[in-house]
Amino acid sequence: MDKFRKIFTLDNYIVPVAAVIMGLFVGAIVMLVGGYDPILAYSSLFTQVFGDMYDFGEAIREMTPFILTGLAVAFAFRAGLFNIGADGQLLIGMTAATFVGIKFTGLPFYIHAPLAVIAGGLFGGLWAAIVGFLKAKRGINEVITSIMMNWVGFYGANYVVNHFLLVPGTQQSENIAPTASISIHFLTGIFGNARLHWGTLIALVAVVFFYVYLWKTKQGYEVRAVGLNPNAAGYAGINVGRNIIKTMFISGVFAGLAGAFQVLGVFQYQSVFASSPGYGFDGIAVALLGMNNPFGVLLAAILYGTLTYGSAGMSFGADVPPELVKIVIGAIIFFIAAQGIVRWVLGPFYGKRKKEKVL
């Protein structure tokens, strides 16, 4: 766990930046070996994202859940918790939002939409809080319970959609009431009908909230203290168990919101999933890449979203299988985790700098 902590909380931005570059490099080598043209591939990746307004808007949409699940994992980590369960929390949040969106009709939009969003956050939070509760009161490792809760969440979400919300004969729920939609219509116009929604804005607010809460408030002080040294925190009179539960709740709210926005802002319905969309697991990668810092998570989510959305362009433009992006992402994470390699590559630069300082 200590090792994990070290990997996760470097306060050095050089390593991730270098890791990204090295990851792209590894991807290029793999492409060369496979007989593809890496320069063409990467340029079509970026054209795909920045080429026209529609794609740009869709890329932004793609980034939003990454921001939130990244924040979810990072926030828990700041309290010393490894929230592997963001995926289940996301699905539960999504289901709650869909339920409210479909079943609560006759409300004006300014009540209905916020209500659906709140339901998503709340249920995601409560789902995570169960994990926190088991850890705080029974000492059960959160990694194990949150993995279990992922499966419960996955099948639970499908159950609710199947039994209460399904359009008969299909594999998806009814559409949510228009009053629950959080699409930004005037922007979708500008962005060629890209599915832009208020959730992105809320995700940005969440980034700022993360920062302010953790470093500027009394409660954030407690969370950090518990994360860094639970023994000393307990000695100082901080209620460690309560903080664990609270942190998991907030972490789950982030994940739950991510799920809610996918329905309320993007699809307007929820599918019966054959397998989880996996945003929660992407959140682990994003948090790692963003060094558990909220602004780092934002940057990492932008990168992550760019790569995944752009991967389609890569296969059009350069015939490279889109899975190659997974290799790039995997390599980036590998280089962050195995920092020694990055430092070794950067070694000559470091050495030079040091000497200059002494002389």
Place this chain on the structure above:
Amino acid sequence: MNAATPVVELKQITKRFPGIVANDSISLQLHKGEIHALLGENGAGKSTLMNIVFGLYQPDEGSIEVNGKPVVIDSPNKAIELGIGMVHQHFKLVEPFTVTENIILGMEPKKGFNIDYKSAAEQVTKLSEQYGLQVNPHAKIQDISVGMQQRVEIIKTLYRGADILIFDEPTAVLTPQEIAELMDIMKRLVSEGKSIILITHKLKEIMQISDTVTIIRRGKVIDTVKTSETTPSDLAEKMVGRNVTFKVDKKAPTIGETVLKVSDVVSKNKDGISVLSGLSFEVRAGEILGIAGVDGNGQSELIEAITGLRKIDKGSIMMLGKEISNLPPRKITEQGVSHIPEDRHKHGLILDFTVSENLVLETYYKPPYNKGGFLNAEAINNNAQKLIEQFDVRTPSIETKARSLSGGNQQKAIIAREIDKNPELLIAAQPTRGLDVGAIEFVQKQLIAQRDQGKAVLLISFELDEIMNVSDRIAVIYEGKIVGEVLPEETNDQELGLMMAGSKKRVGDDRG
């Protein structure tokens, strides 16, 4: 002394950290078969210098020669290759592993693909006999005492072929008996041709065992002297830069009402064994009660019970007439209890918090630090600035992480925080462990000042000197019980020692 080439020679070593020059052009020679003591105030740069010799840090300037040859020690592995071993203050052992497994870790003798455990154990036994380091090669680290663990660390360095051994404050965590044994071990080591650098704050140990002393102050070498040509007060003065009195002056106590009353406290551990078995005592306003005892007789459990970290099964703990047993820690703190914990890294500090964050660890939720749920950075920083000046905590800045403070300055920061809370009861567990003589004097004066202000002070210490010098009354703890009470002026080390070993309390002395 040996006039031949020194085994290690440091030439003008300089090491800077942000905001501070930890080592300022330090030169030092270690000769074969010598015990060379390094003496200096907390934060003087001793650990930094030794970490450089062991390859953990790189010097910014200067060079190192081993046996007359210039070397670059860029990693601990390189240091080991050069025959340099270090026994750190915080041991680096794998708890569930056996002694032998720990010693051979990373250098396992192989038989085919397997570890040749048998020959390893034999080799460990041989080393331990050669140097008088009794250990059981098959015992698990988690089951042996701190003193034993330290021997394992020593054998580990010897097993790796060390001829030069660095000890960083080896005696800080040992009991008096273990210290005496360590002294013998060190003598044995040098008589077998090893050379030793010893960091310690205890002048007694330096006088007793070292051949040469180098005194460092604020990163600079002040002097190198032969031990036989110096005196403790001379050393103390060189190190602190002023005269140090070893005896703390205190006037007769003015004793008031009972502040803390512990009666018949029983507490069992997970296995149902009583760790506190009917323990009673009281501390009154205006007095310092010293609790003397051998480590492991219930001291830590007693503190945990008073501070709310351990549930008690029977008995009562009253603070100013109010029952506080089994209350949550914060409720107890708010009754006016302050606590300087024994293990500062585990319980006293959040090492990755800044100094200023650490200084409000128990008060952050109260105004002025908490303003409507938000932290008031200005108030927190002002508090830190005030305390580091008042208590002479040496840190480059209040924004520095507690982790990069020297051990002694970490302790001073905790003491500052606890005393500044202006408690009714101050619990001080090993408050001077790892402090330099100047700082010890300072801390002991602070404890006495608290008592003179009419506060109750509970001092728990393994240092008999400290107990005898500072306490107004001494209670001896043995197997989870107070077995007797004595007055410092009416007792002596021998009697205390006997009581600590479990002999009954003295007849006719029942002043408690």
